[in-house]
Amino acid sequence: LLIMGEAVIEAIIPFVTAKLVDHISTGVEMSYLLKTGLLLVLMTLISLAFGGSAGFTSAKAAAGFAKNVRHDIFARVQTFAFSNIDKFSTSSLVTRLTTDINNVQMAFMMMIRIAVRAPLMLVFSIIMAFLMGGKLAFTFVVIIPILLCGLLLIARFAMPAFRRVFKKYDKLNESIEENVRGMRVVKGFSREEYEKNKFRIAAEDICKDFTKAERIVAMNGPLMQVCMYFNMAFILIVGSHLIITGTSSINVGEMSSMLTYGFQVLIQLMMLSMIYVMLTMSAESIRRISEVLDEETDIHNPEQAVTAVADGSIDFSGVNFKYSKTAKKNALSNIDLHIPSGATIGVIGGTGSGKSTFVQLIPRLYDVTEGTVKVGGIDVRQYDLNTLRDSVAMVLQKNVLFSGTI
Structure with a gap:
């Protein structure tokens, strides 16, 4: 409800601004300007309050979610037999309890905060743009499919790279664990340089794969900017032509609002693309966490268990x-x-x-x-x-x- 209220108010603000611009261009009393200005300030403050409250509650919900998942994984590990532990390895379980859960927590918080707000803002902005700009709003019909296709391609190539990164995190943690536990052996046999080189190779391997994945994901920014500037240029050129020739009922205030709505639409698409990238990164973490939670222990208590040991034979x-x-x-x-x-x-x-x-x-x-x-x-x-x-x-x-x- 808080996010919905914030989205509705932010979608209405450009509409009120357009009316204010129209009245200024035609001449209006100062009292009207003051009332409209105070209304805009009030709407902004209410939107800020809604947004702040939504951010606080989403952060609290995400932290609670991570705590519950971490507790469930730890409790699940306590029921594992040694054979189950051998299957995952200690370093892998540590990575799943820390790095993977942190990734999921961030994705969950963004899902609550942005994945709800962005679609609402997107829908409201497009509706208001069609109501005010008419044919000018059809630019969104061209831009949005292009962006969606670009995001799908980015995710398709980024997912395998992120999957390799998380697997190599397990090996890196395993190397750290072995060195900490076997510190006396390493020093006793003067293997410090060998272990340092081994760790350096593992760290560089992760850096290489992570850099490759981030390069793919970074294509999201230029794609968004190209679409944004094309949209703004189209609205300015076509809108100015319609106003000058008088072939349309659109006026300066409405064109100004169209630019604002166009900016809002693309900003929300950018937010959705950020969610998509975060989900792409966290999808592998979710799968790894699910593996632990879904794992059945190899050793179970029998249905009619014996509860006393007769002797020590x-x-x-x-x-x-x-x-x-x-x-x-x-x-x-x-x-x-x-x-x-x-x-x-x-x-x-x-x-x-x-x-x-x-x-x-x-x-x-x-x-x-x-x-x-x-x-x-x-x-x-x-x-x-x-x-x-x-x-x-x-x-x-x-x-x-x-x-x-x-």
Whole structure:
């Protein structure tokens, strides 16, 4: 309602201005000028109030929307199994929670504020232009289709470039994450220059694709300016000819208003083109966010879950496991083992031999590909997940300190 009120008032202002210009050219009393001037000032202030209120509410709505989406994604990630995390990677999830949501938030705010206002202003301005300018308004019938075709072409070529940019953001974040976590290793083996060069190449790659996408999008500006100046020139030349020859009822005030309405029409088209560009950029972010929200966790609680662990015995029966369904080789093969309750065992093997994988199957961080893993004589897939994991205490090889908890 606020945006509609702002649009209606801004569409009426040029009409009132045209009447004022006509009366000035024909001579009019000062009282009429003062009343009309005060009316214009009042309408401007009301439009400003409506616009400011609409901007505040749209910003608040967009911030709330982003907060809810961020909360939903984080809550969704908490339900993921390790296999789901492996599918997306940590760096990709961080990008989706930050960069992608920020893109969507900006697009959402512009959609509320501009995508509602611009079409209303466009319609009202065209209607008023036809009412006041008659045949002169047909210039919009030529200009608008040209602009729409140009915008469609720009979006068609820009979308693939933006898609590549967001994928490379994931790799850049992954490189940062690895370097921060492995800082001691990097310094211990004097790999600083190698890592700096690796990061520089990734950053330049993003810059190259982003520059290409922005160059395509930047064509929007010149296209709008050419159409705007052509429209203004057409109205001035044809309108002046009609006034001089007297072949039309149009007068100076109406031609002035036609220029204003023409400017408003093209400005609203420019606003719509900005929305279109923002949507083009955010479309890939929306798709990436939807991927996380639509992802089904690979590990579910059974319908009639067991809620108590009888003892600490562990049994591996014919266990085969691979991290990906498409993997050709198993990470673990033909594991058969019985560990009595209270027993202590050691699992020895080289790096990458599957020691951590073996342990992660016990609290069901991953599901086995073949065979069964039992705790307390019951298949781990029959337990309530919270019950099972509360009963299995894991001390990870690398300690993790949650910052801000001490």
